[in-house]
Each structure stands twice: as structure tokens, then as C-alpha cells.
Amino acid sequence: MIALLVRDIRLAMRAGGGFGLGLAFFLIAVMLVPFGVGPEGGLLGTIAPGILWIAALLACLLSLDRIFTLDYEDGTLDLLATSPLPMEGVVAMKALAHWLTTGLPLTIAAPVLGLLLNLPESAYYWLVVTFLLGTPALSFIGTFGAALTVGVKRGGLLLSLLVLPLYIPSLTFGAEALRRGAEGMANTVPLLMLAGITLGTIALLPFVAAQAIRINLR
Amino acid sequence: MIALLVRDIRLAMRAGGGFGLGLAFFLIAVMLVPFGVGPEGGLLGTIAPGILWIAALLACLLSLDRIFTLDYEDGTLDLLATSPLPMEGVVAMKALAHWLTTGLPLTIAAPVLGLLLNLPESAYYWLVVTFLLGTPALSFIGTFGAALTVGVKRGGLLLSLLVLPLYIPSLTFGAEALRRGAEGMANTVPLLMLAGITLGTIALLPFVAAQAIRINLR
Amino acid sequence: MELEVADLACARGGVLVLEGVNFRLEAGEALMLRGPNGIGKTTLLRTLAGLQPPLAGRIDMPDEALAYGAHADGLKSTLTALENLRFWARVHGAGEGEIGRALDEFNLADLAERPAHSLSAGQKRRLGLARLLLTGRAIWALDEPTVSLDVESVRLFARAVERHLARGGMALMATHIDLGLAARALDLTPFRADPDRAGKAGAGKDSAGGAGKAARPPEDPFSGAEDLA
């Protein structure tokens, strides 16, 4: 199981493996906002918490179809399914590897991008906290979506369609907690909800996703 | 050549082919904004032009890696390269098919999404005009990017990274023309620039992209 | 240890492909699956590997005894040959010594440090076959293992199979060529599913429960054609 985690991270680090690209996308997507919306500082600062969360979510999304499709296409998934590893474990490890190579770097980079968007000072602490609490859910939900569409050729877009609505609760609570935190308001409830969703998805979705993969291999 | 166009559009329409999904992504990406930024109407109306342009751009982006990668993986691209069709024609047809299945639907759907974002009334006309003038450039630039990354396994993220900076001029002029038009200001210059970029990319990029493909097949 | 298949029926893409498949394999035996393209060799092997449930019938073998080798090799193109093998070794709990032996047995030692994407078709295949030695499993179920292999490599492979059988293993192979192994052949043609049977049975009167002979695959509830109007 650890072998799988190590392999996935190593694959991500290799040429064309996609590590760092999620980060780069995050950077560019955030940078696009001033180009589209105009460079006015006050406006940017107001929308910054939401924009950062949305950009992180899209950056996660783009790397989801790597989670299973490559392994499906080259036959590895068939072989893993007949190996001694339980499929649930495989799914959980893949989600974890995805978070380590995407969610975690995003969390570390987010404060820098906050600067670009004139994020108010009080918000940086909460930015990191909400990202840390929220991004694992993005990886686990995404892994579930990837498991559903693993049999669909180049299902990337379908995957986005399925996963984005599932991201809405995390996004809403995350951005709300961040906004409230930045304004010095109480944000315990959205923060708790955010953490609750993350824990729930980590606990339950690997089982559902494993089932979806078995159905897809059939 | 027409055969190729027809085939690409037909493939897009088939199950899992991705037609309509670009549209769906556009819809969802726009929808996410209020979830992230909060539901306040005035704020949304102010950032709406920029957001619509950014979302259209991301929707285009997500469907780019279908342009060549599928054909590359199943060997079709090799066979096309040895066929009587000139590679430049192949590239142009693929870009056109991409626009017909992505850019055009986006243009038609954009006004509806404008409603959701409280876009001011005066902006709808300019929304459609700037999209019509600008989205072909997105498809042609994207096709060029797809040609560059065709050899990279699951290069979707790399592709985004290469293409997004190339999209910045179109985005800036498009959003600016739209914003000025909505406020009743003169917007001939950004509009002309937008159209110029589109014409330039249509005229030149297919040749460059064809060369990139030849190099990648080597 | 033995593998026994009784009255097996399997489907592919929702279509019944094979039924009534019966065979038995003892330790040290090999069985070649024969039959024209499209008869269902791949389908049968996937069913045995547990990748799809059988529609009817029994498969008797110990748990986790089967190593499946598919059309695709399951190689990661950016990892080297050695890294690829090492991953599978860790999944199956094999040690470094076994990796070395697998490399030797398929004459891959020179290629060990090459990334898999730079291997030729036949070299990739050899690497895929070397993985089998690391699974430590007794039953090899292989789908056209010799595709792209040159004569010399086919011989290497045949010898590897013979050694595996001598150790008390079993092998089940779908292939169109002759490997020069002393092995029984099983032609799948007689087990081709009767396309009319399902329809006829569905049209019968007792189609409600599908409680016929246990070995019969359950009726496709949609195969009755009579009231399409």
C-alpha cells in the first residue's frame, strides 16, 4: 500500500507527471482575475477569498483525471484489482497521493497569491487554516468522481461536471469561513462543517469509489 | 478535409464525446462564483464581464486535450500524417471543429449566464459580439498548444500552463471591450485588437501547429 | 491445489458469450485456450481473474492464487524497467532477489535502467511477463502472452512456463501460435453461447422466476421479443 503511495508520488514528480502543474494553474488562474476584472485594489480584495477558493478547486479538478485513467489505460488497474491489495486501500492511497501532490502545495502557495489579490492582512491565517481543512475533501471527492468515469474515454469534462456540484458545500463553507475570519466575525460553524465534510468524505468515499471501480472493470 | 470535420463533430456528439460538457463546465464555473464570493448582486454585476470571459476561457481549455491526444494514442494521427491530407489542413479543421463544438455554444449560452451574474442590461449585446470575435482565437491558440503537448501522456495540465498565458491578450481585450461597451464608453480599439488577434491566429497558427505535430510524431 | 471450472457462463458488454464451460487443471498442468477471434478467450480469462462476475457456474480455486496477464502490460512509461518490477514486487511482497531472478529469466538485465517508454514492443512485453514471477502465484492466466515476441524470446518464455509448471504451478493461456509446450488444448468453439436460447427461454411461459437449472445463466429479462409493439 505504501508502495503504491510512493509510486504515485514518484510518477507525479517525473517528467510530464503533473506535479507543480496544479500549482502553476492555480497561479495563472488567479493572475487572470485582474486581467478580466480590472486592476482595482479594493474590489480585488473583496473578492479575493472567493477567488482563491475557486481557483484552488479548479486546479484540483484539472488533475483528477490522472488519478485512475492512466492506470486504467495501461492495464495497471486490472492488475491491481487482482493483486492482494484491497481496492479500498488503493483508492485511499491514490486520494492521499493526490492531496500530497496538489492540495498541500496549493495550501503553501495560497498566501503568496493572496498578496497579488490584495487580500486583507487578517485573512492569511484563516486562508491557510481553511485550505488545510478543506482541500483533503477536494481530493477524496475528486477520486470518487474519477472512479465513476474511469471507463469513459477522455472523461475529463464529464468528470468536471460530476464533481463540481459535489464541491459546492466545501467551497461555500470554506469561502464563508475565510471571509468571516478575515472580517473578525465568528466562523466556528462553517469551519466545523468544512472539517466535518472532509472527515466524512475520507471515512466513506473510498468504499463507494472502490465499488465504482469494480463495476467499471467488469 | 470535410470528412475530418464531419468526423470530429460526430465524435463529439457521440456518448462520452464531450459536446455540451464544455457548456456545462462554463455554467458551473460561473455558478461557483457566487458561492465563493457571496451572493451580493451589485458586486457580482461589477465583476460579471471579467468572470464570464475567464470562465469561457477555462471551459475552452478543458476540452483542448481531446483535440489531438485521442488521435495520437490510438494511432490515427500517424495515419493522418501519412495520408494525402496536408497536416495544416488537418490542424485547421480540428480547430474549427473545436470552435463549433465549444466556442459557438458558449457564445449562445453566455447571455443566460449573464443574467445569473446580474450583468447590466447594456452589456448583453457586447457580450455576444466580443465572444463571437474572441472565441475562435481561443480554439486556434488551444489547438496550437495541444499540438505542442501531443506526445506528453495526460498533458492536460501542462497544456493549460502553456496556453493560459497565450490567452491573456484575448482575455484582456475581450473583457475590456465588454466592460467599456456595457458602460457606454468607446470600445473600438480593444474590439479591433480582439478581432486582429483572432484573424492572426487563424491565419498563422495552423502552420506552426502542423510543424509541431510533425516534430512530435518523429 | 487445483482449478476446477464447472458450467461457467460469461458475458461481455451485457452479451452472453460463453456457456457451459467445463475444465479442470491440476498442479503442474498447462492448458491452451484456442478458438477463433471473438470466441471469448479474453472474456473467460477476465472472469477467472475475478474482474467480472460469472453469470452462472462455479470456479473452484484457492483465494489469491491467480496471476492475470492481460493484453496490456501495466507498465508505467516514465519509470525504468527495474522500478516497474520493484513496484509489483512490493505489492506482492516479493524480495529483491526475486526481482533479479525475474530480470535474468527474461534477459532484461541490460534494460533494467531504461525507462519503459523507450523499450520496443517486444522488450515491453518481456518486462510485462517478468512481473508474473514476482506475484508468487500458482495459476498464471495469460492473454496472448507472446504478442510481439521474437523467436528467441518465445523460447525464453516457454522455458519460464516449464519451470513454473515444474514447481507445481499451473498455466492457462490464450494464444494463436504454438509454443512447443507439452500442454492440453481447450477449444472454446463448442461453448459459444447459443444466441437463440435466451430468446426462446424468455418467450416461454415460466420466465418469471428464472429458477431453472442452477447452472443456466439467468435470463436476460429484456430478451423476450414478443410484445415489442
Add this chain to the structure above:
Amino acid sequence: MELEVADLACARGGVLVLEGVNFRLEAGEALMLRGPNGIGKTTLLRTLAGLQPPLAGRIDMPDEALAYGAHADGLKSTLTALENLRFWARVHGAGEGEIGRALDEFNLADLAERPAHSLSAGQKRRLGLARLLLTGRAIWALDEPTVSLDVESVRLFARAVERHLARGGMALMATHIDLGLAARALDLTPFRADPDRAGKAGAGKDSAGGAGKAARPPEDPFSGAEDLA
């Protein structure tokens, strides 16, 4: 019409693989490329197809005379067999009649309406081969065309090649099995590039211009070994 290859050198992934390849093929002839895995058969065929430039040497043949058949078949899995063929027919300007003939020749008429993803490995391969008949080109350059084919289909294919030769076509095939065709064989082993040569030549004194024999591939400017320190 003829195909003449003189002193050809080709590389794969930046590594010189074959050099000094010489052969000639006249109308009605077939040539089987032989050689162990990794010798460079695929590389040679891709070079002839114009997918990669030769490093040195000449390839003489008319323009647009060669039809390439690769390891992969170039099928769209969501299109039916017929739609797949029709696309290639339109690309190459072939008519409906030829599509029908191609389907018949490879015994695909029954499968015409099936989406390609629901075909078995051998059925897909047959469909890929049927495409060749639609190209209307004289030189077939095929990379392991018989992979996954059963005995019957191999025979179908051999007959199709014979007919093509009888019409004045040519064929060039990399394969490890015997097709039962009356064809010359060309073993590529003698043309394997000498891994030491490049280094040695680079170490010589006249390495400046690379103006040696025209047929020699140009030196890799990085291959000189002496000043690595």
C-alpha cells in the same frame, strides 16, 4: 514503380539504431523484415513512412505511394466499423464500392454496424487491416500486422497481400511469424548501429566538418568521450 533504400541510417529517441540499410523492392514483390526485438523494425518502417527523417541515406519512391500500418490501428472506439472505414475512404478518396470490398475481403460484413470498442482484439486488427485496401497505395509498410489474428484470419490476410502483389503492389512487413507468403526476408541484424563507432569517430582528428562519406550519419556532437572529465 520501385522502392529503393540506400545506405539508410535511422535513430529512435535520439539513439542511432540502424545504419547502412540497403534494399530494393520491385512491383509485385514482398519483403519480410526480420530481426530480434529491439533491432529497429518499427524505427525503419516509421522512417520509410516519412514520420521521422532519416539520419543519412536515400529513400527513393514516388510521393504518396506508401500506406503505413502501425502497432495501433487508428480506430475510433465510438464509431462503428463501417463509419471508421468510411472516414478513411473519404480521406483517401475511395468509393463506397471499395469499402464493401474491403469489408468482404476481411470477413467483416457481419461486424460493420458494431461500434469498434465492442470488437475483440483480433476483430479490431482485421478492421485496421481492411483500411489498407482503401488507401489505394502501392506500398504497404506494416508493423506486425498479424498480432492477435487467429489462423483463419492470418490466411485471409495473406491472401489479401497476395492479391495486392498480383495487382503490382509491394509489401514490407515486420513480423515474427511465418505467413506462408513467397517473399524475400531481410534480416536487420547486420545493420545494427555500432554503439562504439560514433564515439570512436568523434575522437578522431577530422571530426570538425563531419564531411566523411555522405552515407555516414552525422556525428552526434555530444558523443565525444574524451573531454567528459
Add this chain to the structure above:
Amino acid sequence: MSIWEYANPKKFMETTARFMPWLVGLTAVTLIPGLAWGYFFTPEAENFGSSVKIIYIHVPSATIAINAWIMMLVASLIWLVRRHHVSALAAKAAAPVGLTMTLIALITGAVWGQPMWGTWWAWDPRLTSFLVLFIFYLGYMALWEAIENPDTAADLTAILCIVGSVFALLSRYAVMFWPQGLHQGASLSMDRAEHVADVYYWPLVLSLIGFGLLFLTLVLYRTRTEVRARRLKALEARERMA
């Protein structure tokens, strides 16, 4: 005699064939008078103007849109637990109907919102969750379309339906944190005197029943079509093998 017998396609087709005409008739006699009553025989409200009449389409379609999803959820569970093919097909058949109803509710709501709130759209919690529902319908249908093998598609869409329902509830709860919106509260519930005047009440009930029957009719029709499509597929497969 158990209700599960109707999960046999043959039995289902026979039974529904018998009462389809009655169902169509019943739909007509509730829906048409319901809408006609509402549109032509109710007074205009003093502060709503004639736009109030849109309620006879808006409220029923919104109600059906939500209930259609619940029905799909139940049918998906039945398919997963008891593997009755008809229930899978019924879920598949209900999705486009639910989607259309959602769209109707959204459009009529927007048309109504223009005179009432002076805007076509606002990010009110209720409206927003409806938009989310719309997306879920889209995703569900797209997944059905994308997968070739019908049983695989049934399994996966059922899983999506269940997981999606949980997340739909979560997002409904999430938007409650927003400042409360403009949308009407319950109009038919418990204390009706407080919400809708009697003159509007009975025609509304009638068109609600009419829309319910319309939904039932459409779903049954579409289920029958899906059953036939599956049979056609089975026949084709058989011919292929022969």
C-alpha cells in the same frame, strides 16, 4: 402477489399498457381545468397584478422537480438492493422529466421575479439550491449517456444519485449561511389563511395534482420506451451472435 412482480419487464409492460390511457385521461381532466380555472377565473391580486397567475405553473413544477429527484433516489436504491431492471430504467426515465420541470420552475420564477423583485435572478438560498439541483440532473443524465453497458451505467448512476443527494442536502444547508433572500416561504402548508387567499388555493391544488399526474404519465411513457430500447438491444445482440 407481490409488488415486485412489476419489476419484471414483461409484467410491467402488460400492466402499464392497460392503464396508460386512463392515466392520460385523468391527467387531462385535472391539469386543463386546474390551469384554466387559475388563469381565467381568479381575480388579480391587488399588489401582485396578473403576474400572480404564474403561480399555477411555477409552484407545481418546482414541487415536481424536487420530488422527481426523490423518486430517482428511491428507484436507485431499489435497483442497487434488489436489482430490478425496471426501477433502474424508471430512474433513467425520470431524469429528463425532472430536468424539464426544474427548467420550467427556473424560467417561470425568473419571469415572475422581474415584476416582483425587479430582477430576473438573485442568489437567494432557495433559488440557489434549485440551480444546484439542475446541475445534478445534468450530471446524472450525462453519466447515463457516457456509459455504453446499460447495467454498468445503472449501477454507477445509482451510486451518483445517492452520493449526490447527500451533497445536495449539504449545499442546501451551506447557503443558509447567506443573508436571507427574497423568496416566498411556504404557501400551501399548515396555515394557509396566512399565505394564499382561498380563491387561489383550490385551483392551485388542482394544478398540483395535475402536474403530479403529468409527471407519472411521462415517466411511465418514458420507462416503456426504455424497456423497448433494451429489448431492441437484446435482439440486436442475438442477431449478431447468430
